[in-house]
Amino acid sequence: MVGQKSFGENIGVVVNSALLSVVYFAGVGVTSIVAKIGGKKFLEKDLDESGKSYWSDLSLGKKQIREYYRQF
């Protein structure tokens, strides 16, 4: 039984990895390439040596309670 279970788990890992690889290259990869062509940045990494500040506006304060039931 133990052998069967770990065999099942191993198969699960292989299937998961295969699926994730497909998602990675088809989903993440294509999005990334399209984004790079379109000049869209997903992480803001550039330095602005001559700029005065890196602070960006945030308005994190009280909202309606129902807003907090959302996970985003």
Place this chain on the structure above:
Amino acid sequence: MGSKYVLGVSCFYHDASAALLKDEVVVAAAEEERFTRKKHDASFPVNAIKYCLGSQSININDVDYIGFYEKPFLKFERILYQHIDSFPKSYKTFVSALPSWFSEKLRVVKMFKKKLNCKKPILFIEHHLAHAASTFLVSPFKEAAILTVDGVGEWTTTAYGFGKENEINLIKEIKFPHSLGLLYSTITAYLGFSVNNSEYKVMGLSPYGNMDRKTNPYYDKLKQVIDIKQDGSYRLDMSYFVYHYKDRMPSQKLCNLLGGPVEKRGVDMTQRHKDIAAALQMITEEVITKILKHIHSETKMDDLVIAGGVALNSVYNGKILRNTPFEKIWIQPNASDGGTSIGVASYIYHTLLRHKRSYKFDNAYLGPSFSTDEVKSFLDKNSIRYDTFKDEKDLIEKTSSLLFEDKVIGWFQKGMEWGPRALGARSILSNPLNPKMQEILNAKVKHREKFRPFAPVVCAEDAKVYFDCDDPLPEPVDYMLMVYSIKEKWRNKIPSVTHVDGSGRLQTIRRNQNRQYYDLIKAFGKKSGIPILINTSFNIRGEPIVCTPYDAYKCMMGTGIDYLVIDKFIVKRDNNLQHAWDSEKYTND
């Protein structure tokens, strides 16, 4: 109308925890690691939640509101953006890390159902708001400036704003991948220490390095990886890092800059390592000082609260009031992610439900406690040989004598501490006057790196005699969150708690917080002439601080602790050698 119960939960990153509010009062709080005995356990804190509910004899359905310490979908968005940004370099981490998002991190509501049979809706509070609430809403201040700095939440890594009465506004932020917390962790990893665990060791190492900007060569080098503006805002040059797409942190370029590869775990620290730690500490202090001066000029508030992992940098915390215009400071003892469970619960109660604030956090003994009967029955059932103190006076007298005779005491009283430090409920105590005590403690129990001295505890009103501390004494000193200089003339009298730069990470204790502990220190002072003890956490190396009488007894018998003073009982190790074992054979630190 009955009381309202609000439960706050944090998990899935590191230091999972739960905290329960009965109306506005934090009545119970604990980290999951103490129950599962896995250090920094991040798993869903089912044991901590059950403890919190049990402490009030209620069940999950009696809880009015439940809050979670972040918005998981926003965090997941950030993770996806990281992968899109770094495609195809992030392939490995994508395949290895993504499954946990689908099995648990995005299934918080399901987790409550599965583990607790709880069908209540969950409130999700933004992570840095949870950090801000965890300090401001339980602070003594009606109004205060707020700074939160951690590794990363959803997107935010640094934020500031202000709190007024029961509301919080965070107005500015710095976003991932730029993160002072992650810079600290990167260097921690580079020096061969464990990330999200040993940052405090790097802080402890820094005074051994060259703390002069002009002559420490690594200061200028490390300045190349961060662009700091006059207002304290900053960005990292990401070519020196790989944490945004790999499960490692420093890049090859950073290794080249610092002149060598990432160190192996446990390697002896050379002057070069010490100088790197010193440079990192100087840069961290420089950034935070600039940020705080900026916040002060923006908010015009004189009181300050801080939270997030960087708020555990006690070396810097001790300098804040001297380096900035702020007049008062408050930090909650569990300043890092573990503490956000108190934050979300307080945010729901005060801000969302609009209850006025009158509670102020001043009791860190929020974890499990055990009655005299429970302790006695544990000792009896396990055929442990022990003696019973006649009364409290007898306990204080005998224990202080043993300490004066250089015995190492496991001290187990009251509820377990909230936060990473032992504060006299699950502590190992010993005599700081003995110049050999650091060696003795290391040989018997702690096996720490030689560069780390032990911490002193002193009664609050005596602190000024021995330490150059701020006046009035800030309350975070009660939670070992501020390092101060030991006055010159005492340094060679208490060598095992004096750091190389003459500082000490002291705990101050007030009698109303923990009477027996306070009286013990005073009684020791009468015998030794100096009312200070060594206080170090009660744990086996690599394990969390002990929680139960069983954990405490097991720890004593696996190490060289001489006596366990637990409730009104005293257990001598040598009388119970049938249970002796060697914890060092099993340690994993």
